Amino acid sequence: MKTSDTVERPVIVANVSRRGFLQGVAALGGLVLAVGFPSATRGADDKKYGADGMPNGWVDDPLAFVSIAEDGTVTIVCHRSEMGQGVRTGMPMIVAEELEADWKRVRVAQALGDEKKFGNQDTDGSRSTRHFFEPMRRCGAAARTMLEAAAAERWKVPVGEVAAKNHEVVHKATGRRLKYGELAKAAAMQPVPARDTVKLKDPKTFRYIGKGQLKLVDGNDIVTGKAQYGIDTRLDGMLYAVVARPPVFGGKVASFDPAEALKVPGVEKVVQIEDTPLPAHFNPVGGVAVLARNTWAAMQGRKALKITWDDGPNASYDSTAYKASLEESARKPGKVVRNDGDYDAASGSAAKRLSAEYYVPHLAHATMEPPAAAARIVNGKCEVWGCFQSPQAARDLVAKRLGMSADDVTVHVTLLGGGFGRKSKCDYGIEAAVLSKAVDGKPVKVTWTRDDDLHNSYYHTVSVEHLEAGVDAKGKPVAWLHRSVAPTIISTFDPTAKNEAALELGMGVINVPFAIPNVRIENPEAIAHTRIGWFRSVSNIPHAFAVQSFVAELAAAAGRDQKDYLLEVIGPARQVSPDTLGDTWNHGESPERYPVDTGRLRRVIETAARAAGWGRKLPKGHGLGIAGHYSFVSYVATVVEVAVDDKGTLTIPRVDVAVDCGATVNPDRVRAQMEGACVMGVGVATLGEISFKDGRVEQNNFDSYQVTRMDAAPREIRVHIVPGDYAKPLGGVGEPGVPPIPPALCNAIFAATGKRIRRLPIRDQLQA
Amino acid sequence: MIPLDINGKRQSVDLPAETPLLWTLRDELGLTGTKFGCGMALCGACTVHLDGQPVRACITPISAAANKKVVTIEAVGNQPVGKALQAAWVDVGVPQCGYCQAGQVMSAAALLARTPKPTDADIDAAMAGNICRCGTYSRIRAAIKQAAAKNGGTR
Numbered sequence: 019m020k021t022s023d024t025v026e027r028p029v030i031v032a033n034v035s036r037r038g039f040l041q042g043v044a045a046l047g048g049l050v051l052a053v054g055f056p057s058a059t060r061g062a063d064d065k066k067y068g069a070d071g072m073p074n075g076w077v078d079d080p081l082a083f084v085s086i087a088e089d090g091t092v093t094i095v096c097h098r099s100e101m102g103q104g105v106r107t108g109m110p111m112i113v114a115e116e117l118e119a120d121w122k123r124v125r126v127a128q129a130l131g132d133e134k135k136f137g138n139q140d141t142d143g144s145r146s147t148r149h150f151f152e153p154m155r156r157c158g159a160a161a162r163t164m165l166e167a168a169a170a171e172r173w174k175v176p177v178g179e180v181a182a183k184n185h186e187v188v189h190k191a192t193g194r195r196l197k198y199g200e201l202a203k204a205a206a207m208q209p210v211p212a213r214d215t216v217k218l219k220d221p222k223t224f225r226y227i228g229k230g231q232l233k234l235v236d237g238n239d240i241v242t243g244k245a246q247y248g249i250d251t252r253l254d255g256m257l258y259a260v261v262a263r264p265p266v267f268g269g270k271v272a273s274f275d276p277a278e279a280l281k282v283p284g285v286e287k288v289v290q291i292e293d294t295p296l297p298a299h300f301n302p303v304g305g306v307a308v309l310a311r312n313t314w315a316a317m318q319g320r321k322a323l324k325i326t327w328d329d330g331p332n333a334s335y336d337s338t339a340y341k342a343s344l345e346e347s348a349r350k351p352g353k354v355v356r357n358d359g360d361y362d363a364a365s366g367s368a369a370k371r372l373s374a375e376y377y378v379p380h381l382a383h384a385t386m387e388p389p390a391a392a393a394r395i396v397n398g399k400c401e402v403w404g405c406f407q408s409p410q411a412a413r414d415l416v417a418k419r420l421g422m423s424a425d426d427v428t429v430h431v432t433l434l435g436g437g438f439g440r441k442s443k444c445d446y447g448i449e450a451a452v453l454s455k456a457v458d459g460k461p462v463k464v465t466w467t468r469d470d471d472l473h474n475s476y477y478h479t480v481s482v483e484h485l486e487a488g489v490d491a492k493g494k495p496v497a498w499l500h501r502s503v504a505p506t507i508i509s510t511f512d513p514t515a516k517n518e519a520a521l522e523l524g525m526g527v528i529n530v531p532f533a534i535p536n537v538r539i540e541n542p543e544a545i546a547h548t549r550i551g552w553f554r555s556v557s558n559i560p561h562a563f564a565v566q567s568f569v570a571e572l573a574a575a576a577g578r579d580q581k582d583y584l585l586e587v588i589g590p591a592r593q594v595s596p597d598t599l600g601d602t603w604n605h606g607e608s609p610e611r612y613p614v615d616t617g618r619l620r621r622v623i624e625t626a627a628r629a630a631g632w633g634r635k636l637p638k639g640h641g642l643g644i645a646g647h648y649s650f651v652s653y654v655a656t657v658v659e660v661a662v663d664d665k666g667t668l669t670i671p672r673v674d675v676a677v678d679c680g681a682t683v684n685p686d687r688v689r690a691q692m693e694g695a696c697v698m699g700v701g702v703a704t705l706g707e708i709s710f711k712d713g714r715v716e717q718n719n720f721d722s723y724q725v726t727r728m729d730a731a732p733r734e735i736r737v738h739i740v741p742g743d744y745a746k747p748l749g750g751v752g753e754p755g756v757p758p759i760p761p762a763l764c765n766a767i768f769a770a771t772g773k774r775i776r777r778l779p780i781r782d783q784l785q786a
Numbered sequence: 787m788i789p790l791d792i793n794g795k796r797q798s799v800d801l802p803a804e805t806p807l808l809w810t811l812r813d814e815l816g817l818t819g820t821k822f823g824c825g826m827a828l829c830g831a832c833t834v835h836l837d838g839q840p841v842r843a844c845i846t847p848i849s850a851a852a853n854k855k856v857v858t859i860e861a862v863g864n865q866p867v868g869k870a871l872q873a874a875w876v877d878v879g880v881p882q883c884g885y886c887q888a889g890q891v892m893s894a895a896a897l898l899a900r901t902p903k904p905t906d907a908d909i910d911a912a913m914a915g916n917i918c919r920c921g922t923y924s925r926i927r928a929a930i931k932q933a934a935a936k937n938g939g940t941r
Contacts, residue, residue, distance in 0.1 A: 102883030102920045233876055240884035241872040241891055243819020243859035250818035258813060283802055312813035313822075314805050386823050386831060386885040386919045435821070435885025436919050468824045686879055690922070694882055697921025720828040720917060729910040731923040 067608035068747075069149035072140065074133035074410070078153035080161035080210060082135050083113060090185060090199030092119045097129035097136035098146040099407050100236065101437030102694070103752045104687035105146050107235045109154060112683060115226045116158030116219055119198070120185040126235045131409025131429030140408040142442050142552065143605070144650035144750025147683055151748055159216045161205075168204035169196045221681075221744040228744075230686035236433065248405030248432045249390035253461035256392065257286060259453050260316040260465060262323055263305035263474050266713035267548045268296070268330035274306050278322040284315025288323070289456045291449060298510045298549045300415055300443040303474060307453055313465050329713055335547035337709035337716075340480065341377060344544060348375060348484035348503045352542025353517055356528050356600035359536035364497035368488025372575055374568055375485070377777040378560040378760075380708040381478035381553050382717075384725060387435020388466040393450035395459030399426045404447045405434040412444035416451045427451075438698075439552040443476050468719045476551020477708055479504040483527075483564030488536075493576020495587060497536040502527045502561065505546035516543035518557070524603035526561035526647060526757065529596055531614045533589025539600070548710065554695070555756035558649045559702060563778065566645035566761035571774065580765060581627050581644050588646075591617030605651050611747050612651045618678050619646055621740060622655035625676035629738050630657035639663055640671075643765025645758035650750030652679040653740075656696070656758040658732075660766040666784035668767070670700065670732040673759075679749035681742035689737040692755040696735050699759025701726035704780045788848050792817065793861035799848065807851050808832045808843035811858060819859040819888050823917070830916030831885065833892040834858050840896035859888035867937060868895045874933040882920035890916050894930050903934055 069076040077083075083095045094110035110126045113119075129136050137153065162182045169187035170177040173194060180189050186197045226232060239245040264270055276288035286309050293304025308319035365371060391404030393416070400420060406412045409429045417424040434441055446464055453462040466474075481504030488497035506522060508515035518527075518541050528539050553559075566584075573583035593613040596604040604612060623646040632642060639662050646655035657674045675692045682688050705724040709716045717723035742748070764775040767784065775783060787798040792815065799810055811817040811834070820843055823831030827842035834843045835857040836850075862868030871894050874880075881887045890913070897904055897912035904912070909927055918926070 100883075102881075104882070234879060234881060236884060237876040237879070237881055238872075240881045240887050241859075241875045242863055243817070243888050245884055246818070247821075247885055249822065250812075252816060252818070312801075312805075312809050314809035314813070317825075384919060386829070386883065386917065387821070388823075433885075434883060436883045438919075465822070468826075468829075690879065690882055690925070693924055694921035697923060698919070719826055720824050721826070725917055725919060726921070726923075727914045727917060728923040728926065729914040731921065733906075733924075735924050 067606060067611070069138060069153070071606050072138035072149065074138050076150060076153040077135065077137035078156040078160070078213070080157050080164065083157050084117065084161045086198050086202040086205065088199045088202055090123055090197055091125055092117065092123055092198065093125045093127050095127050095129050095136070097139050098150070099139070099141040099409065099431055099434055099437065101141065101407065101434035101441065103146070103691060104234060104684055105141070107232060108147060108684045108687060109150060110235070111226045111232060112151060112154040113158035115224055116155045117162045118182040118184060121226060121232055123185060128431050131406070131413040131431060133410040139410050140442070141437070142407055142439055144752040144754065148651070148748040148750055151683065155218055156213060156216050159218050160211050163211045163216060164205040164208040165198060165201050167208045168201045172196065172204065227683050228681065228685060230684055246432055247387050247435045248403065249387050249435070249465055251392040251403040251432065251463055253392060253394060256461040256463055257309040257457065258311065258313045258316050258465065259307045259309045259462050260313065260320050260467060261291060261305045261307040261449060261470070262320050262325055263303050263470065264293070264327055265473060266327070266329040266332050267303070268332045270304055270328050270330065271306060272326040272328040274326070275324040278324065279308055279319040282315060282319040282322055284311040285319035286310055287457060288319070289453055291452055296513050300411060300445055300448070302445045302449045302452070309453065309457065309462060317467065332547045333713040335710045335713045337379065337480070337711070340547070341482070344480070344482040344503045345375065347542040347544065348482040348501045350542065352501055352503070352540040354538060355523055355541050356537060356539040361497050361499055361536045361538035364536035365486070365488035365499070368496055369491045371486065371488050372572060373484070373486040374571055374776060376483045376560070376564040376567060378481050378563055379778065380480045381702060381706045382472050382475040382708050382723060383436070383438040383440035383553055384471060384723060385436030385438060385440055388468060388471040389441065389446035390463065390465045391447040391450040392461060392463035393447070393454040394461035395454050399428070400451055400454070401428045401430065402447050402451055403430040403432060404444070404450070405432050405441050406444055406447060407434065407437045407442040408444065412447045415444060416448055419448050420451055420455060438554040440475060443551060472708065472717050472719070472723055473715045476510065476549045478553035478559070479507070479550050479557065481560040483560055485564055485568040487568070487572055489572060489576065493572065493578060495534050495572060498532065498534045499538050499540070500527055500565070501540040501542060503542045503544050504557070504560065505544045505550050507550050507552060509546035510549050510551060516545055517541050520603040522557040524601040524605065525557040526565060526649060529599045529601040529614060530565055531594045531599065531616050531619070531648070532587050534587070554698060555649060555753040558647065558757040559760065562645065562647040562757035563760045566647065566758065567764055567776070570643070570761070570765040570768065574768065581623065581632055584644065584646065585620055585623060588616050588619055591620055607651055614648055618653045619648055622646055622653045622676040622678050625738050625740060626655040626657045626674050629676065629736060630659070630674035632657060639770055641766045641768070641770025643762045643767070643769055645762035645765065647754070647757045649754045649757055652677065652749030652751065652754040654754045654758050656762040658759070658762040658766045660763065660770050662767060662770045662784055668704065668780070668784055672734045672736070673732045674736045674738065675755060676738040676740060677755065678740035678742070679751050679754070680746055681744045681748060682739060685739055688739055688751050691751050692737040693735045695753070695755025696759055697726050697731050699756045700732060700763065702756070703760035703763045703778055704730070707779050788852050790848065790851060790856060791854065792856045793858060801848060803849035804847045806844050807834065807846045807848055807856065810848050811843060817858055817860055821885055821888055823886065830893060831889040833889040833916065835862070835892060835896060838899065840893050859892060862892060862895050865895070867898045867933070870933040870936050871895055871898065871929065874929040874936070878925050878929040878932060880922050880925040880929050882922055886916060886918045890918065890926055894926070897930070898934055898937065902937060904930065
């Protein structure tokens with residue numbers, strides 16, 4: 019059955035380059051400058067930081083981002099992917115603020131994957147706001163300047179006499195006004211002002227930035243079912259595909275028989291997807307696809323496939339055995355990655371030595387929208403629709419796989435039903451393109467089932483963190499050894515990689531700014547047996563869990579208050595250069611602009627403790643735990659209150675989160691990210707585990723891979739934002755809320771029960 | 787041909803009787819507001835109303851929906867409870883990625899239809915089947931309470 023709804027209805031997220039801005043600045047020929055201002059700040063040989071250091075950097079050209087229609091509608095392009103962080107509200111809000119636009123008349127359009135035009139679009143690393151706050155301000159201010167110039171020209175008055183205000187330009191002396199719509203065409207004729215002449219607003223006059231009163235631009239569409247995600251893409255004549263993929267990473271199809279699958283009603287075709295030689299990169303793992311009239315028929319067809327797999331070199335990957343091998347490595351010296359003072363001597367002469375080992379298993383993102391994408395090829399040009407965190411990567415890799423020029427590939431970015439790092443990898447987009455090619459360019463949508471998602475993810479690493487400390491007579495640490503052992507993300511791009519990369523060590527193992535004179539950090543080798551990827555906050559999860567748990571263990575051994583002891587270990591407020599900590603990465607940011615500021619770390623810990631009523635009297639079975647962590651150049655501390663009953667049942671009445679991410683654009687979304695990170699962190703601590711047996715993932719769906727549900731979520735989450743300064747660099751928000759949660763939770767459990775959790779997830783350990 | 791009543795519109799579909807309502811809605815009828823999350827009634831993303839009762843469309847065969855009234859997220863706003871919930875969801879700023887929220891709203895609408903003044907325990911019981919991976923639970927709870935208050939009372 020075909021209904022009228024099968025008329026081509028691509029995703030609603032408007033797609034700028036094809037709209038033709040009739041009245042927009044970009045449509046007027048002769049005015050379109052080369053996209054992106056020439057940059058005086060970007061020297062070829064300098065080490066580049068921040069957005070400068072990302073592929074294709076940043077663009078602040080109003081011609082790329084802003085258009086104004088004659089009816090006054092302002093369209094602002096969002097070039098970053100929306101996955102729940104609120105970027106489609108926040109990024110245009112920055113432009114609208116400087117543009118003096120009336121938010122009610124602002125429309126948001128989603129950029130195609132085109133980094134040359136828009137700058138870097140790789141939406142991860144908690145980077146969008148911190149990298150694009152300044153470019154987007156300049157972009158809005160430049161557009162405002164063009165409107166003012168157009169008005170001054172029309173009135174024949176000096177431009178200094180006019181000012182833009184709330185969607186119109188006013189001539190102060192005469193009270194004359196021109197609406198933005200009336201100025202749109204003339205403004206488009208104005209030259210884009212030189213960057214150094216653009217005047218930004220005084221933050222004191224902000225009416226959107228930092229206020230948090232604006233509703234989400236996609237809110238209404240979301241609650242009425244209109245919002246379009248990758249999985250919702252519908253194209254005329256589209257086939258629906260599911261793919262049987264190798265159950266073991268590195269495996270491939272030995273042989274297959276499609277006969278029974280082709281008998282399933284609705285199945286139209288069976289197509290083999292070639293596997294890709296290692297490294298895994300973002301490539302499909304290969305397999306056999308079933309194409310059908312609907313997803314259900316494709317799923318039934320897949321069940322009927324007869325496939326013999328060659329499991330390949332990882333057929334014996336076993337989580338239990340692997341954990342033991344990591345532990346063995348963690349108990350022997352490894353590659354020294356930081357060495358301050360003389361650990362051995364200080365440890366040898368210490369009053370007491372303590373040690374502990376912590377384990378965090380593999381995790382899967384399990385985005386509520388599983389990976390999904392659609393593609394078609396018409397006249398040698400490929401169009402892809404999908405939930406991509408990195409649309410330019412999708413464009414480049416689809417082009418490479420199809421043997422096309424990237425210029426002939428168009429990537430439409432839909433809303434993402436969760437990302438968390440999984441959707442940085444566009445294997446599903448490449449699958450859709452390959453399948454479309456196999457059916458002569460017909461549109462094909464690939465939908466991953468939940469099993470597919472859990473069985474073929476890019477997993478969070480698995481790690482053993484081995485810590486030792488020598489303490490003085492008062493229990494204060496004088497020697498600190500941390501051995502971190504975990505397969506590296508780099509193995510996904512270079513299978514020979516066996517050590518954690520700078521970007522992993524710089525996530526809370528090497529760059530711990532403690533006032534301890536003798537520190538040795540080691541990283542023994544680990545070989546990866548699956549695709550290792552990045553999961554919201556990445557290696558900060560195991561590192562913060564280990565470090566913040568171990569400090570609490572030392573405090574307990576010394577008979578000290580955990581919070582006071584943590585502050586003492588951090589030491590006095592000071593600015594620590596990441597270089598002196600051996601951290602060459604520093605989240606990609608300049609060590610001068612972004613030193614590790616122990617004063618800010620102390621402040622969030624003190625703020626969270628104060629807000630939570632640290633030290634207050636608690637009911638029986640309750641306990642408070644604290645953790646503070648620096649990541650993504652932001653500072654977050656968390657106090658968790660737990661209640662553990664006689665049967666070992668855990669509940670979480672309240673969590674207090676203090677965050678210092680610098681100044682905020684949309685404080686309501688900062689709160690929302692902290693709330694969400696708290697729930698995800700609780701899930702990581704209590705339930706999350708992907709395990710392997712015979713090379714296969716043992717979890718299939720949300721019954722065996724459990725995540726936190728409403729009844730187990732913290733009943734109350736209070737977020738306390740430390741005020742920031744718009745003149746100072748901003749920090750990340752999407753990820754830094756996660757790392758402090760598992761240790762704060764486990765520290766609270768210790769306070770409540772005396773039981774120390776060193777292996778995640780907690781699951782039934784409190785009942786044992 | 788299986789007769790269906792979707793959001794008040796009667797239509798017939800020519801599909802195997804065991805085809806889940808979810809894929810019929812999404813792929814055959816173009817109603818993509820109802821989401822796929824697990825396929826096993828474990829996550830609630832596909833929640834719709836069948837004769838007013840919340841059901842998981844991913845495990846509901848169309849044969850079981852025949853001659854019953856199906857209401858999806860696209861039409862739940864035509865009912866006062868659904869409309870109040872949608873408004874509260876926007877006002878409280880519940881959604882993050884938003885993908886699960888259609889199912890959340892449908893479960894909440896069924897809850898308020900039978901329990902206009904839900905307690906926290908009622909909310910937990912009615913909503914624990916709906917997973918939100920972004921972790922918006924505390925705002926979902928607040929929005930349900932706000933909608934309930936608007937609809938005539940809270941506790």
